[in-house]
Amino acid sequence: MLHELATNAAKYGSLSVPEGCLDVRVWSEQDQVNVDWHEKNGPEPSPSDKGGFGSRLERGLVSALGAEIQREWQPAGLSVLLQIPLANLRS
Secondary structure, eight states: OOOHHHHHHHHHHHSSSSSSSEEEEEEEEETEEEEEEEEEOOOOOOOSSSSHHHHHHHHHHHHHOOOOEEEEEEETEEEEEEEEEHHHHHO
16 A cells, blocks of 8 residues: 555655655554655645545555545645554554
């Protein structure tokens, strides 16, 4: 999933322009792992209604790991919060 986000950021998002940047934080709290992804200073995102590989990967991840994904298309770039139950990563 992170590879897919990074590929899209390099092609279309904040990593596709010299002034763009990416802030990724990973932490665990209580019984879940959180990944916070924020693209900054990139071109304005254009959410697509088309479901490509990333959409299928996201649905598979949510299903297989009981994860939750929140996406926000902000003017500065894409923000994603991925939350995965820690117990589901251990099995």
